[in-house]
Amino acid sequence: MPELIDNLYALGDQIEDTKAPKVPVAEMWTKAKFENKLVNPTNRRKLSIIIVGTGLAGGAAAATLGEAGYHVKSFCYQDSPRRAHSVAAQGGINAAKNYNDDGDSIYRLFYDTVKGGDYRSRESNSYRLAEVSANIIDQCVAQGVPFARDYGGLLDNRSFGGVQVARTFYARGQTGQQLLIGAYQAMERQVAAGTVEQFTRHEMLEVIIVDGKARGIIARDMVTGEIETHLADVVVLASGGYGNVFFLSTNAMGCNVTATWRAHRKGAYFANPCYTQIHPTCIPVAGDYQSKLTLMSESLRNDGRIWVPKRREDCEKDPRNIPEEDRDYYLERKYPSFGNLVPRDIGSRQAKVVCDEGRGVGPLVGDFRRGVYLDFADAIKRMGRDAVKTKYGNLFDMYQRITGENPYEVPMRIYPAVHYTMGGLWVDYGLETTIPGLFAAGEANFSDHGANRLGASSLMQCLSDGYFVLPNTIRDYLAQGPFEPVAEDAPEVLEARKSVEDRIDKLLSINGDRTVDSFHKELGHIVWEYCGMERNDAGLRKGIDLVRSLRQEFWRNVKVPGSADTLNQSLEKAGRVADFFELAELMFIDALHRSESCGCHFRSESQTEDGEALRDDEKFAYVAAWEFAGGSEGSYEPPVLHKEDLIFNFIQLKQRSYK
Amino acid sequence: MNLTLKIWRQAGPDAQGELATYPVTDITEDMSFLEMLDVLNEELIGKGEEPVAFDSDCREGICGMCSLMINGQAHGPEVTTTCQLHMRSFSDGDTITIEPWRAEAFPLVRDLIVDRSAFDRIIQAGGYISVNTGAAPEANNLQVQKHKADRAFDVATCIGCGACVAACPNASGMLFLGAKISHLGELPQGQAERDSRVVKMLNQHDAEDFGGCQNLGECSAACPKEIPLDVINQLNHDFLRAKR
Ligand SMILES: Cc1cc2nc3c(=O)[nH]c(=O)nc-3n(C[C@H](O)[C@H](O)[C@H](O)COP(=O)(O)OP(=O)(O)OC[C@H]3O[C@@H](n4cnc5c(N)ncnc54)[C@H](O)[C@@H]3O)c2cc1C
Ligand code: SF4
Ligand code: FES
Numbered sequence: 001m002p003e004l005i006d007n008l009y010a011l012g013d014q015i016e017d018t019k020a021p022k023v024p025v026a027e028m029w030t031k032a033k034f035e036n037k038l039v040n041p042t043n044r045r046k047l048s049i050i051i052v053g054t055g056l057a058g059g060a061a062a063a064t065l066g067e068a069g070y071h072v073k074s075f076c077y078q079d080s081p082r083r084a085h086s087v088a089a090q091g092g093i094n095a096a097k098n099y100n101d102d103g104d105s106i107y108r109l110f111y112d113t114v115k116g117g118d119y120r121s122r123e124s125n126s127y128r129l130a131e132v133s134a135n136i137i138d139q140c141v142a143q144g145v146p147f148a149r150d151y152g153g154l155l156d157n158r159s160f161g162g163v164q165v166a167r168t169f170y171a172r173g174q175t176g177q178q179l180l181i182g183a184y185q186a187m188e189r190q191v192a193a194g195t196v197e198q199f200t201r202h203e204m205l206e207v208i209i210v211d212g213k214a215r216g217i218i219a220r221d222m223v224t225g226e227i228e229t230h231l232a233d234v235v236v237l238a239s240g241g242y243g244n245v246f247f248l249s250t251n252a253m254g255c256n257v258t259a260t261w262r263a264h265r266k267g268a269y270f271a272n273p274c275y276t277q278i279h280p281t282c283i284p285v286a287g288d289y290q291s292k293l294t295l296m297s298e299s300l301r302n303d304g305r306i307w308v309p310k311r312r313e314d315c316e317k318d319p320r321n322i323p324e325e326d327r328d329y330y331l332e333r334k335y336p337s338f339g340n341l342v343p344r345d346i347g348s349r350q351a352k353v354v355c356d357e358g359r360g361v362g363p364l365v366g367d368f369r370r371g372v373y374l375d376f377a378d379a380i381k382r383m384g385r386d387a388v389k390t391k392y393g394n395l396f397d398m399y400q401r402i403t404g405e406n407p408y409e410v411p412m413r414i415y416p417a418v419h420y421t422m423g424g425l426w427v428d429y430g431l432e433t434t435i436p437g438l439f440a441a442g443e444a445n446f447s448d449h450g451a452n453r454l455g456a457s458s459l460m461q462c463l464s465d466g467y468f469v470l471p472n473t474i475r476d477y478l479a480q481g482p483f484e485p486v487a488e489d490a491p492e493v494l495e496a497r498k499s500v501e502d503r504i505d506k507l508l509s510i511n512g513d514r515t516v517d518s519f520h521k522e523l524g525h526i527v528w529e530y531c532g533m534e535r536n537d538a539g540l541r542k543g544i545d546l547v548r549s550l551r552q553e554f555w556r557n558v559k560v561p562g563s564a565d566t567l568n569q570s571l572e573k574a575g576r577v578a579d580f581f582e583l584a585e586l587m588f589i590d591a592l593h594r595s596e597s598c599g600c601h602f603r604s605e606s607q608t609e610d611g612e613a614l615r616d617d618e619k620f621a622y623v624a625a626w627e628f629a630g631g632s633e634g635s636y637e638p639p640v641l642h643k644e645d646l647i648f649n650f651i652q653l654k655q656r657s658y659k
Numbered sequence: 660m661n662l663t664l665k666i667w668r669q670a671g672p673d674a675q676g677e678l679a680t681y682p683v684t685d686i687t688e689d690m691s692f693l694e695m696l697d698v699l700n701e702e703l704i705g706k707g708e709e710p711v712a713f714d715s716d717c718r719e720g721i722c723g724m725c726s727l728m729i730n731g732q733a734h735g736p737e738v739t740t741t742c743q744l745h746m747r748s749f750s751d752g753d754t755i756t757i758e759p760w761r762a763e764a765f766p767l768v769r770d771l772i773v774d775r776s777a778f779d780r781i782i783q784a785g786g787y788i789s790v791n792t793g794a795a796p797e798a799n800n801l802q803v804q805k806h807k808a809d810r811a812f813d814v815a816t817c818i819g820c821g822a823c824v825a826a827c828p829n830a831s832g833m834l835f836l837g838a839k840i841s842h843l844g845e846l847p848q849g850q851a852e853r854d855s856r857v858v859k860m861l862n863q864h865d866a867e868d869f870g871g872c873q874n875l876g877e878c879s880a881a882c883p884k885e886i887p888l889d890v891i892n893q894l895n896h897d898f899l900r901a902k903r
Binding site: 060063064067078079080081082083085087088097099135137138139141142143144146147148149150151152153154155171172174176177178181184185186188189191192198200223252253254286287289290291292294295398401402404467468471513515517518559561562566567569570 | 670671687688689690691693694697698701704705707708709710712714715716717718719720721722723724739743745747768769772774775776778779782783784786787788789790791792793795796797798799801802803804805808811812815816818819842843846848849
C-alpha cells in the first residue's frame with residue numbers, strides 16, 4: 001500500500017486513455033471506427049450484452065445493439081423503460097447543425113464544451129461528441145420525435161446558457177420525454193423482434209467478474225424479491241447520475257449510485273466524484289417535508305430577467321412595488337455580454353452570493369431567504385402575454401401548481417439546486433471502465449463535460465454514447481470472442497450472490513429506530529452544507545467526520561420493515577442509501593484534495609480578486625480517478641488516486657471569462 | 660390540516676385486500692399528495708408497521724409512474740398527475756379514499772401498485788417508426804407543416820400513466836392507443852407503417868383485456884396531459900382506412 005496522504009488517500013500510478021488514436025482530433029473517431037474490429041452478422045446472435053439502464057444512454061444502446069443482432073438483456077428499476085429519468089429533461093439537446101448560420105460548427109461546439117467544462121474534460125471525447133451531434137438529430141427526427149418547427153416546416157432552435165449561438169433543438173419543455181420515447185420505441189421494436197429482453201422492476205445489485213472480466217450481474221426482482229443471476233459477454237452500465245446523494249435534488253426519487261458504486265467496489269475507478277452541477281433555475285425549497293426540487297427549464301433565462309432588491313429592507317416587499325432603480329439585475333450588471341445567459345456554475349454561485357448578502361427573497365429557510373426573482377414583466381410587455389404563454393406556458397403552469405403563485409402576475413422565485421453529476425465511472429475513449437468488458441455510458445460515466453456541463457449537452461452525450469459510440473466500441477471488444485461460458489454456479493457467481501443476500505439480511509436484521517429517509521435527509525444535508533456550491537478545507541474535513549459517524553449509526557440503528565421476499569420499498573431505499581454513504585466520503589476526499597476552483601467545484605480558498613473561480617492548471621489539469629482499496633459494510637478504506645493528465649493540443653487553456 | 664385516509668392495503672396479488680383507516684395530522688397546503696403519503700409512511704415505519712407501497716419517481720408530472728384513485732377519481736380532483744396534486748386542493752377534516760388503478764389489464768402488485776406492462780406490449784406491437792440507427796437522412800430534408808408538427812406534439816405528450824384506463828368504466832386503453840397512433844400518423848415519417856401499425860396495436864390492445872370504447876369521454880377528462888378525445892376518432896378512422 002503506498003503512503004497515505006492526510007490519512008485520507010494514497011497516490012497510485014498515472015493512468016492513461018490508450019484507446020484514442022494518435023491523430024489530429026478531427027480524425028480520431030473516423031480512424032477508431034475503421035480500426036475497431038467487425039463481428040460477422042451470424043456470430044452476433046451468439047454474443048450477449050447486459051445493459052443496466054433504459055434512459056437515453058441505455059435505451060439507445062439496447063435498441064442499436066439489438067438491431068445489430070446481438071442478444072441484449074435490458075434492466076431498469078421502474079415499471080417501464082419509458083420512465084427512466086431522462087424523461088424529465090426539459091430544455092433541449094445541442095447539435096452543431098448551424099441551421100441558423102450564426103457561426104456554429106463542430107469545432108465551436110467542441111470549443112464551447114471544453115471551455116464550459118473549465119478545461120477539465122478530454123479533448124478527444126468532447127470533439128467526438130460535437131462530431132456525432134448532427135447525426136443524433138437526424139436519427140431522432142426519423143423516429144418521429146416532434147421537435148419544434150418554424151412556419152416553413154424546418155427545425156427551430158434556441159440558445160442556452162453559456163453559448164452565443166442558437167444550436168439547441170427542443171420539443172417545447174419536454175425534450176427529454178420526446179427523445180426518450182423515441183429511444184424507448186426503438187427498443188420496444190427490438191423487444192418484439194426478439195433481440196432485446198426487457199427486465200423491468202429489476203435492480204442490479206452486483207457485478208460478476210470472472211477472470212478479470214465483467215461477465216454478468218446479480219439483480220433483485222423488486223416484485224418477488226428473488227435474487228437472480230444474469231450472465232453475458234459484456235456489461236454496460238447506463239444507470240444515470242448520483243445527485244440524489246444530496247437527498248434534495250432535481251433528480252427522480254429513485255436515482256441512485258448503486259450500479260456504478262458496486263462496480264467501483266469491484267475495481268472500476270470512479271472519476272471526479274466531487275463535480276456536481278448545481279442548476280440555477282429551480283423552484284426554491286419550501287418546507288422540511290419536501291421530497292424533491294423541481295427544475296424550471298433554463299430556457300426561461302432567454303426572456304426572463306433575474307434580479308434581487310438592492311437593499312435588504314426591500315426583500316419582504318411585493319416585488320411589483322419595487323421600482324426599477326431599486327432592483328439589482330446582478331447578472332446583467334456583472335456579465336454584460338452574457339447577461340442572464342451565463343453558464344450554470346456562474347449563475348448559481350451569483351444567486352448564492354446575493355442571498356448570502358441577505359438580499360434573497362421568498363420565505364426564510366433557516367436564517368436566509370433563499371430565492372431570487374426571475375421576472376417576465378418586460379418580456380410580457382415586449383412580446384405580449386400570448387407569445388410568452390406559447391413559449392413557456394407549460395413551465396408557468398407547473399410553477400403555479402407547485403407554488404400556488406401566478407408567474408404572469410408576480411415574478412417567479414428561483415434558487416439553485418443539485419441537478420447533474422459530472423463525475424462517474426472512469427472510461428477510456430471506447431467507454432470501457434478499468435474492468436475489461438464493463439462499459440459505462442451517459443451520466444454514469446465521467447468523460448465529456450469536465451467540471452461543468454453546458455445546458456442541453458447531457459441529452460446529446462447520452463444519445464451519442466448509446467446510438468453511435470458504444471455500438472462501435474463494444475463491437476471491437478466482442479470481436480475478441482467467443483468467450484468461455486460462465487457456469488451459473490461458478491465460485492465468482494456464488495460469491496456475488498452471497499454478498500447481495502448477506503447485505504439484504506443485514507439491513508433487515510438491524511431493526512433500529514430510525515427510518516432510512518431520516519438518514520438520507522441528514523446525509524444530504526451534510527453533503528450540501530460542506531460539499532455543495534462552495535467548499536473549503538475545514539468544512540470538507542468536518543464533513544468527512546460527520547459522514548463517517550452518521551454511517552456508523554446507520555449500520556447500527558436503521559429500521560427496515562418488511563421482508564426480503566416481497567416488494568419492499570424500504571429495503572430498496574436502504575440499499576441505495578448505504579451506497580450513498582460511501583460515495584459521499586469519496587466526494588469529500590476528492591473535493592478536499594483538489595484545492596483549486598474549477599467549474600462547479602468552487603473552493604473558497606481559490607478565487608480571483610473579483611470572486612471568480614481560480615483554476616490551477618499547473619497542479620490540477622488532470623482527471624482524478626479513484627480506486628477502491630477495501631472496506632467491508634460501512635467502512636471505506638482510504639482510496640488510491642490515479643491521475644490522468646489532461647493534454648490540450650487543440651484548445652489553449654485560458655482563464656474562463658464571460659464578462 | 661388533519662385528515663382521515665382510507666387506503667387500500669393488499670399484501671400481494673393473491674392476498675385479501677381491504678381499506679385501512681389512518682389519521683394524519685399537520686399536513687400543510689404546500690405538500691404534494693405523495694409527500695403527504697411520505698409523512699404517513701414515516702409515521703408507520705416509526706410505529707413498526709409496513710409503509711403503504713405506491714409508485715412514483717420523477718415527482719414532477721412527467722414520468723407517468725405515479726397513479727392512485729383518489730376519492731374515486733384518477734389522480735384526484737385536479738387535471739394533473741398525483742405527484743403534482745397539492746394538498747391545497749383539500750380541506751381540514753376531509754376523509755380521502757385512496758385506491759389503486761382498477762382494470763383487468765393492470766393486475767395488482769401490492770397495495771396501490773399495479774402492473775402496467777400491457778402498455779409496453781401495445782407499443783411493441785407497432786408503436787414505433789422502423790428506422791435503423793445510423794441510416795437516417797438529413798433532418799431538414801423533411802419539412803413538416805407547423806400545424807401537423809404541433810398536433811403530433813400535443814398527442815405525443817402522453818406519459819403512459821394509465822389514468823385513462825382507470826377512469827373508463829370499460830377499462831379501455833383507446834386514449835393511450837389513439838395518442839400514439841395520432842402522434843406517428845400525423846408525421847410524414849410515420850406514413851409507411853400507418854396501416855399495419857393501427858391493426859397490430861389494436862389487436863394487442865384487445866388481447867390484453869382492455870375494454871372497448873363507448874365514447875364516454877371519461878378517459879380524456881381524467882388525462883393529466885389533456886389528450887383530446889378525438890384521437891380515438893383518428894384511431895377508428897385509421898383502422899377503417901387500413902381495412903379498406
Ligand atoms: C430535471 C432535469 C432536467 C434536465 N434537463 C436537461 C436538458 O434540458 N438537456 C440536457 O441535455 N440534459 C438535461 N438534464 C440531464 C439529463 O436529463 C440526464 O443527465 C440524462 O438524461 C441521463 O440519462 P442516462 O441515460 O445517463 O440515465 P437516466 O435517464 O437517469 O437512466 C438511468 C436508468 O438506469 C436505471 N437504473 C439505475 N440504477 C439501476 C440499478 N441499480 N438497477 C437497474 N436499473 C438501474 C434506471 O431505471 C434508468 O432506466 C436534465 C436533468 C434533470 C434532472
Ligand atoms: S392518454 Fe393521458 S391518461 Fe392515458 S396514459 Fe396517456 S397521459 Fe395517461
Ligand atoms: S411521479 Fe412521475 S409523473 Fe408522478
